[in-house]
Amino acid sequence: MSTNKEQQAFGSLSPAVMRASTVVFDSLDDFVQRKKRQPDGFSYGVTGTPTARLLERRIAELEGGQHCVIAPSGAAALMTAVMGFVRGGDHMLVSAACYGTLKTFAEKWLARMNVDVELYQPAIGAEIEALIKPNTRMICMESPGTVTMEMQDIPAIARVARKHGVLTMLDNTWASPLGFKPLEHGVDFSIEAATKFFSGHSDVLMGSIAMNSHAHYDVLRETQSILGQQVSPEDCFLVLRGMETLALRVHAQGESTLEVARFLEQHALVERVMYPPLESDPGHAIWERDFKTNGCLFSLILKPGPERAFHAFFDSLQHFVIGASWGGVHSLAAYYPAALQANRPFPATDQPVVRLSIGLEGADALQADLAQALAAYGKALSSN
Template identity: 65%
Template sequence: MSFTDHANNPFASLSPAVWRASTVVFDTFEDFVARKARQPDGYSYGITGTPTARGLEQRIATLENARHCVVTPSGQSALMTAVMGFVRGGDHLLVSDSCYGALKSFASNWLAKMGVDVEFYPPTIDAGIEQLIKPNTKMICLEAPGTVTMEMQDIQVITAIARQYGVMTMMDNTWASPLYFRPLDHGVDLSIEAATKLFGGHSDLLMGSISMNDSGYYDILRETQSILGQATSPEDCFLVQRGLETFELRLTQQSRTALQVAQWLEAQPQVQQVLFPALPSHPGHEIWRKQFTGNGCLFSIILQPASEAAFGAFFNALQHLPIGASWGGTHSLIAYYPASQQQSRAYSPTDQPIVRLAIGLEDPAWLIEDLQRALDGYAAFLG
């Protein structure tokens, strides 16, 4: 209920209520017998949510320009729930090689062993995806840009081909968020967000969301949420709602700082390449410029070749930037991905180690000063 509904609500608050419940009770025998008919929007058991979850789902759906939304306990659970709701043994699943690593592991280590024909495709294949579609292709999993290596995908081209062949598409849109890209407006069937990141915004919770327009898909995903036990905490739903109050303000500032830091890094002699679609030097810049309206706050860099000791000197010289694998919160983070990780991929754009930066709300000059210290430490190991 909105805080403006004074006529129907004797207690009006600017803050949404937290409804905690596992068990839902029913007024009559007939209501209980017909409890499944309450889904997908109603309440029959705590797994599928309380009014606190529904309020958050409605808010995310509005951001995504979607009719429906299902929230789940993490970004990875949203990806898994989206796939498990529709893909079965005997189906063919196409997954971008630059997708989130846990989704790729789930596909290769679990789905493939359950009879799903899993195929990883080059992230920049674009129109070439048509050559990979089989009669049993059920879904294409996209992510733009890629989680670590930041490849761009032509979403409009891929979704147009998918629709032509009756293939579903889902996209991890966490990097751009619906502020800078709305997948459903570009033909994607399911838009996935790791609400852990920008929606929550404070590095203190885990959550994911799946948004869509098709009511049939919504029915299936609500049932999948129930069967897989993908319940979300009402307290976490409240925290994400609170995070959304400052979401646009935070991302606007973080995006601006990210571009400034990326441009500075591109000019440093110790840096071989900056992987950031918002830079004209990025191979996917034109796709980003045409289809996206802004840049996220996450990017990667490839340093000039050196020993692992050099990377140790780089990271150990940092005085302020914390080392961590997540991103999207108010604090900047930095992470390391060894060369072996890129070399094990089928279609990686590099075989070198990668340093990934997540930009928070700190002063850009403060971040640049810390990164300069790290680069100076790294330079001592260069020839």
């Protein structure tokens, strides 16, 4: 029977897309000894493919880590990291500004499984020590926080967690490892929604968990496989291709983002820009100390206005398209009504939030687009 040996021998510059549910062996002895003979331990597609392993190695390298496990989405990566280690009876601390799906998972599913879930104020820093209990198992962080962009003092929290034997995970999607390397700051698990910057083209969902500990890797490899969190090799190929241009995109999008944010900060109809690279942002000092890139995502609060003024703003946009997600080459605008914040513990605002993801269209064109959309917003305000 022909095998993929021909494929492996073919010297293509691009990675091979290797599909498999079934993995075959030349002899029963090879099958019985598979774990010893194949360091990657392939025996069935659910544990991954060589294409997936290649992507995992690339991500681990970029994160400055020893190991990586990929999952079918950023959300799946967050849940896999939690499910690998958190059990009924444990206490788990979650930043109030973490990605909403993680909070929902913690509060709806884990809490029902007898996990004591506690949301903490993102700016807590080393004072998180006061919240640690004998059964605290994991601290879940994200910096800057989802939508409201609060910076966290990650090294301080990681130090306290290590001292108490508590695991830490950080959703590092905003910075990417080019901007911040969580593992170098004492965090146990660096999580990326590869859906965003890594893939870069809004056409694939993926997540990754990078780490240094081999023991943690064994747990997460098993968790990934037991939960059936397998990733298609075609999707791995797309993320591998995206990563070839990651540094260029992160740099170019970051430059444009800072320009657009500075422009908005000066605009009469903008009350507040939530973006740590701006000197005016409360998280600026931590961002400047720890981060190397600007990110491409920020939020703003407009001068208060009725719902129809927000419709006028969004519907006037030409370059920005209205849609969830971020980190791709096309600029996106998303709307978060005031109620979402009001229902949050430690809310950052009681106003509606507009979130912008800056792509590669060029800062001038994007500023002009925002200027005319703000003019429409202003017109709707004055016709009140």
